[in-house]
Structures are given as C-alpha cells and as structure tokens.
Amino acid sequence: MGVKVSYLDGPPLEYRGSIDTDVAVRIFGFNEDGTVDLQLNLSVPEAKPDDPEPSPAQIESVQRFFPHVPATISSRQAHAILCYRDYARAVADEVAPYMEFSRKGVLIQIIATLVSHDERIAKDVRSWAERRFIQHSGDPRIKTTKHFKNLASICAQVVKDIAL
Structure with missing residues (x-):
C-alpha cells in the first residue's frame, strides 16, 4: 500500500472534515490505485523573542524532512x-528495520508528527536531545527514554495492521 502525504497548509478542497490544527494525522481516504492520502500537521513549539536564527544546515535538514516548514x-x-x-527514526528502526527506504521515511514523518502533538513525549524527546548534546555523547541511549517502549509498541502494531 502506498501513501501520499501532504502537509497542513490548508486542507484539499474535497475534504469536508475537521480542519482543527490539533489533529496530528488526518486520513483523507484510499485511492483506486491502492494509495492512502494522509495530511500531517507538525506541531512546533512557540518561538521566543530571544531565539536565535537557525543555521543554514538546520533549515536544510528541517526542510528535507518536512518541506512545508x-x-x-x-x-x-x-x-x-x-x-x-531523530527520535522517530529510532522508533521506526526498532519496529521496522527492514522496511523499504521511502516507506520508512513516511513512517518516520508520521511518528515525528505524533510526537510533536503529545507535549509529554515532545518534552521528553527535547530533554533527551539536550542531555545528549551536553554530554557530547555519541550513544543516544534513546531506548531508555520514558516513552520509547510504549511508542515503539504502538507503532509496531500499526505497521503490522496496515502493512506499510
């Protein structure tokens, strides 16, 4: 099954459901060719007035991952x-290590979007990244974070159920 992803810059005209921005992943439906139309709504923390501008490398990495940002x-x-x-990639590698590259990319985007909408998980992920940066650690120890095991279990079941 293929997946076509769009981003919340506004719903397609034929969509008649909720356009609430609290919805992380919106399923528009199945197409005749077997693909699924999804719309992802990434939740990003509010910018603070004293936040510095991102580096060109950060912008390039973000836009390669989520082109609409x-x-x-x-x-x-x-x-x-x-x-x-990074967290979503680790979860996807845990639950679907042999998944084809482009499909795994979509799975990573979906997981990252879900993480961004749950502030408990998002905060834990940002804290994990800060600790990793401060410790100059090459070993992320991501599997020991509070929510990893539960998120991996949920994603493993989803992957199994929809055979992405």
Whole structure:
C-alpha cells in the first residue's frame, strides 16, 4: 500500500472534515490505485523573542524532512523538529528495520508528527536531545527514554495492521 502525504497548509478542497490544527494525522481516504492520502500537521513549539536564527544546515535538514516548514523558524523550533525526527527514526528502526527506504521515511514523518502533538513525549524527546548534546555523547541511549517502549509498541502494531 502506498501513501501520499501532504502537509497542513490548508486542507484539499474535497475534504469536508475537521480542519482543527490539533489533529496530528488526518486520513483523507484510499485511492483506486491502492494509495492512502494522509495530511500531517507538525506541531512546533512557540518561538521566543530571544531565539536565535537557525543555521543554514538546520533549515536544510528541517526542510528535507518536512518541506512545508518555512525558513523563518527559530533555531529552537528547528532543533525541536530535528529532535522529533531523530527520535522517530529510532522508533521506526526498532519496529521496522527492514522496511523499504521511502516507506520508512513516511513512517518516520508520521511518528515525528505524533510526537510533536503529545507535549509529554515532545518534552521528553527535547530533554533527551539536550542531555545528549551536553554530554557530547555519541550513544543516544534513546531506548531508555520514558516513552520509547510504549511508542515503539504502538507503532509496531500499526505497521503490522496496515502493512506499510
């Protein structure tokens, strides 16, 4: 089953459901060709007035992962998105180590979007990344974070159920 992803820059005209921005992943439906239309709504922490501008490398990394994110985000916001990406990548590698690359990329985007919408998990992920940075650690020990095991279990079941 293929997946077509769009981002919350506004719902397609044919969509008649909720456009609430609290919805992380919106399923638009199944197409005749077997693909699924999804819309992802990444939640990003608020920028603070004293937040520095992101580096060009941060912007490039963020936009490679979520192309719709504007280059006007702060360094703090870019850092949060990249933390969610790294965490989601670790979860995806845990639950679907042999998944085809492009499908795993979609799974990573979905997981990162879900993480961004649960402030408890998002805060834990940002704290994990800060500790990793402060300790100059190459070993992220991500599997020991508070929510990893539960999130991995949920994602493993989803992958099994929908055979992404």
